[in-house]
Amino acid sequence: MSPEGKSAPVRMPRAVRIREVGPRDGFQNEPEIIPTELKVELIDALARTGLRRIEVTSFVRATTIPQLADAEEVLARITVPEYVALSVLVANERGLDRALAVRERGRPQAPITQVTVFMSASETHNRKNLNRSVEESLAGLETVLGRARAEGLRCEAVLSTSFGCPYEGAVPPQRVLGLAAALRGAGAQEIALADTTGMANPMQVVALFEDARGRLGAEGWRPAEAEGEAGGELELTAHFHNTRGQGLANVLAALQAGVASFESSFGELGGCPVPAGATGNIASEDLVSMLSEMGIETGVELEALIACARRAQEILGRPLGSHTLVAGPVGTLAGGE
Amino acid sequence: MSPEGKSAPVRMPRAVRIREVGPRDGFQNEPEIIPTELKVELIDALARTGLRRIEVTSFVRATTIPQLADAEEVLARITVPEYVALSVLVANERGLDRALAVRERGRPQAPITQVTVFMSASETHNRKNLNRSVEESLAGLETVLGRARAEGLRCEAVLSTSFGCPYEGAVPPQRVLGLAAALRGAGAQEIALADTTGMANPMQVVALFEDARGRLGAEGWRPAEAEGEAGGELELTAHFHNTRGQGLANVLAALQAGVASFESSFGELGGCPVPAGATGNIASEDLVSMLSEMGIETGVELEALIACARRAQEILGRPLGSHTLVAGPVGTLAGGE
Numbered sequence: 077m078s079p080e081g082k083s084a085p086v087r088m089p090r091a092v093r094i095r096e097v098g099p100r101d102g103f104q105n106e107p108e109i110i111p112t113e114l115k116v117e118l119i120d121a122l123a124r125t126g127l128r129r130i131e132v133t134s135f136v137r138a139t140t141i142p143q144l145a146d147a148e149e150v151l152a153r154i155t156v157p158e159y160v161a162l163s164v165l166v167a168n169e170r171g172l173d174r175a176l177a178v179r180e181r182g183r184p185q186a187p188i189t190q191v192t193v194f195m196s197a198s199e200t201h202n203r204k205n206l207n208r209s210v211e212e213s214l215a216g217l218e219t220v221l222g223r224a225r226a227e228g229l230r231c232e233a234v235l236s237t238s239f240g241c242p243y244e245g246a247v248p249p250q251r252v253l254g255l256a257a258a259l260r261g262a263g264a265q266e267i268a269l270a271d272t273t274g275m276a277n278p279m280q281v282v283a284l285f286e287d288a289r290g291r292l293g294a295e296g297w298r299p300a301e302a303e304g305e306a307g308g309e310l311e312l313t314a315h316f317h318n319t320r321g322q323g324l325a326n327v328l329a330a331l332q333a334g335v336a337s338f339e340s341s342f343g344e345l346g347g348c349p350v351p352a353g354a355t356g357n358i359a360s361e362d363l364v365s366m367l368s369e370m371g372i373e374t375g376v377e378l379e380a381l382i383a384c385a386r387r388a389q390e391i392l393g394r395p396l397g398s399h400t401l402v403a404g405p406v407g408t409l410a411g412g413e
Numbered sequence: 414m415s416p417e418g419k420s421a422p423v424r425m426p427r428a429v430r431i432r433e434v435g436p437r438d439g440f441q442n443e444p445e446i447i448p449t450e451l452k453v454e455l456i457d458a459l460a461r462t463g464l465r466r467i468e469v470t471s472f473v474r475a476t477t478i479p480q481l482a483d484a485e486e487v488l489a490r491i492t493v494p495e496y497v498a499l500s501v502l503v504a505n506e507r508g509l510d511r512a513l514a515v516r517e518r519g520r521p522q523a524p525i526t527q528v529t530v531f532m533s534a535s536e537t538h539n540r541k542n543l544n545r546s547v548e549e550s551l552a553g554l555e556t557v558l559g560r561a562r563a564e565g566l567r568c569e570a571v572l573s574t575s576f577g578c579p580y581e582g583a584v585p586p587q588r589v590l591g592l593a594a595a596l597r598g599a600g601a602q603e604i605a606l607a608d609t610t611g612m613a614n615p616m617q618v619v620a621l622f623e624d625a626r627g628r629l630g631a632e633g634w635r636p637a638e639a640e641g642e643a644g645g646e647l648e649l650t651a652h653f654h655n656t657r658g659q660g661l662a663n664v665l666a667a668l669q670a671g672v673a674s675f676e677s678s679f680g681e682l683g684g685c686p687v688p689a690g691a692t693g694n695i696a697s698e699d700l701v702s703m704l705s706e707m708g709i710e711t712g713v714e715l716e717a718l719i720a721c722a723r724r725a726q727e728i729l730g731r732p733l734g735s736h737t738l739v740a741g742p743v744g745t746l747a748g749g750e
Contacts, residue, residue: 086615086616086619086666086669088616240743245744274740274743275706275743275744277703277706277707277743278423278665278703278707279423279425279706279707279708280706282423318658318736319736319740320699320702320703320736320737320740320743321655321660321661321695321696321699321702321703321735321736321737322661322699322702322703322706323658324658324659324661324662325661325662325664325665325703327662328615328662328665328666329423329665332423353739353740354736354739354740355736355739355740358658359658362657362658362659365657365658365659366614366615366657366658366659366662369612369614369616369617369659370614370615370616371616398658399655399656399657399658399691399692400657400658402690402691402692403611403656403657403690403691403692406577406611406612406614406657407582407612
C-alpha cells in the first residue's frame with residue numbers, strides 16, 4: 077500500500093502544533109456564564125491531555141464580554157504543567173496592561189507567555205466587530221505588539237475573515253497578506269489566518285498559505301521544526317471553522333501547503349455562528365482524531381481530550397457539535413447492530 | 414494567487430459525478446416509515462436539482478426493511494427527467510427479479526437503468542449484516558451480476574468496510590482489492606469503496622484509491638471523462654461517512670487520488686450510525702458546497718438541494734446533521750451580529 081512513486085505523493089509533516097482555544101473562544105460564546113471553578117476544572121483537565129498550547133481567556137471589558145470577566149481569577153486558580161504555553165487575547169493597551177499586571181505575579185498564578193491580538197482583514201467585519209476601521213485597528217495593534225514584545229511576551233496576531241467576509245464576500249489575498257506583513261513588521265511572531273465564518277475552500281487554502289509562505293518568509297513544516305515552538309522565523313497558523321462541514325478538508329489542504337500549526341476548540345465550542353445556528357470552530361477531538369489516524373503526531377491523548385469535551389457537554393447541558401465526542405476514536409467497538 | 418510553479422500543485426478534476434443515496438440509505442434508516450407520497454415528493458424534487466444519479470430504493474424483504482416495502486409503488490409514482498439515472502439496491506436474485514419485473518413496465522413508471530449490489534470486505538461485518546460468509550456473498554453476487562448484465566442493466570458493486578471494520582479493525586487492502594477485482598470480473602462496471610463506519614483517513618484514502626486504480630485498470634479523472642458516465646472502463650466511486658467529522662477531508666484526498674465519482678446523502682440522512690448516535694453519510698449539500706467553491710462542476714443547484722434537505726427535516730421533525738442546511742451557501746448574508 078505504499079504510495080511511493082505514484083503520481084501524486086502526499087507530503088505531510090511528521091508532527092503539528094495545536095492551540096486549544098475553547099476556554100476563550102468557546103466560553104465567551106456561551107449565553108450562560110460558566111462559573112469560574114468549572115472553567116478552572118476544564119482548563120486544568122485540558123492542560124493534562126498533552127496539549128502544549130491553550131488560549132485561556134481574554135482581557136476585554138467585562139461589560140462587553142461578561143462571560144470572561146473573571147480572567148484574572150481564572151489565571152490565578154488554574155494549575156497547569158510548565159510545558160503548556162498559555163496565551164490570552166488582548167484587544168488593546170488596556171488589555172495588555174491587565175496581562176502584564178497579572179504576569180507580575182509569576183507562575184504558577186499567572187503562567188502567561190503569549191498574548192494574542194486580532195483584527196479583521198475586511199473593513200465591514202472589522203467595523204461591526206471592533207467599531208473601528210482596519211487602519212485604526214492596525215495602528216492600535218502596532219502599539220500593543222511593540223509594547224508586548226518589549227515586555228518579552230510572545231505575540232500572535234489573528235487575521236479574521238482572511239478567506240472571505242460575510243458582509244463583503246471575497247477578500248483580496250493581497251489585502252490579507254499586506255496586513256499580515258504589517259503585523260509581522262510590528263512584532264507578531266505568529267500570524268493566524270482565520271476563516272471566521274466558514275467560507276474557505278481547500279483550493280483557496282492552498283493558494284493563500286503558499287503565497288503567505290512566499291511573501292512573509294514563513295517556512296513550511298520540516299521534520300525538525302514541528303518538535304515544539306518554531307524558531308525565529310514567522311509561524312503561520314490556520315484557524316478554520318466547520319460551518320459547511322469543510323473544516324477538516326481545509327486542514328488537509330493547509331497541511332499540504334506547509335502549515336503545521338492549527339487552532340481548534342474542544343467540543344466544537346464557540347466560533348462565530350453566523351448565520352445563526354451554524355457551527356463555528358473545528359472540534360479539537362475531530363482534528364486530533366484525523367491527524368492521529370494519518371500518522372501525524374499531535375502529542376494529545378485523544379481519550380483524555382474527549383473526556384474534557386464530555387465534561388463540557390455535561391456542564392453546558394446540551395449536545396455539542398463534535399463528531400468524535402459522539403463516535404469515539406477509530407477502533408471504538410460498535411455498540412449497535 | 415496562482416499556485417503554478419509552487420511546490421505542491423493540487424491536481425483536481427474539472428467535474429465530478431454525484432449519486433444521491435438518501436432515498437435508499439436515508440429513508441431505510443428512519444425509525445418511522447416515511448409515507449410513500451412524501452418519498453415520491455422528495456425524490457421528484459431531488460431529480461430536479463441537477464443531480465444525474467439517484468439511488469431510489471431497495472428490493473429487499475419487507476420483513477427485513479419495512480421502511481422500503483413500497484419500492485414498486487415509489488418507482489411507479491415518481492416522475493423524473495430522462496437524464497437522471499436511477500438505481501436500486503438488490504441483495505440477491507429475488508431482488509433482481511423484482512427489479513426486472515418493474516423494469517418491464519418501462520418509463521416513466523420504472524425508469525431503472527442500474528442495480529447496485531453490496532457486500533462487506535470484512536468477514537465479521539458481512540456475517541452480522543448479511544448473515545453469510547464473504548465467500549458465500551461473493552458467489553451470490555457473481556450470479557446476480559451475471560444475470561443483471563445479461564439483462565442490460567448497468568451494475569455497481571459497493572464494498573462495505575473497505576477502510577476498516579468496527580469489529581475486526583484494519584481490513585487488508587489486498588483483501589479489498591481482491592474482492593473488487595472479483596466483482597469486476599463478475600460484471601460490475603462501477604465499484605464503490607465504502608467507509609461504512611467512518612474509519613477512513615485521508616492518507617489511507619489516497620493509498621487505497623491509487624492502488625485500486627493500478628490494480629483494477631480504472632483510470633483516474635480526465636477532463637473529458639467527467640462529463641457524464643464513464644466509458645467502458647471501470648468506474649471507481651468513493652462512499653464516505655462523516656462519523657468523526659473527516660468526511661470531506663476524505664473527499665479531498667480521493668479527488669487527489671483520481672476519483673471523480675462520489676455517493677452522498679441529502680440532509681446527512683442515513684448511513685451506518687455505529688456507535689449509536691454517530692452520524693453516517695456525508696451530506697450532499699456539504700459535498701456540493703465544497704466542490705462548487707473549489708470550482709469543480711457538479712451540475713447541482715445548491716439552493717435547490719438545500720430546499721430538499723429542509724423539506725426532509727420538516728417531514729422528519731428533527732434537526733438533520735447537514736451543516737450547509739443550517740449555514741446556507743457561502744455568501745449567505747450573515748443574519749446575526
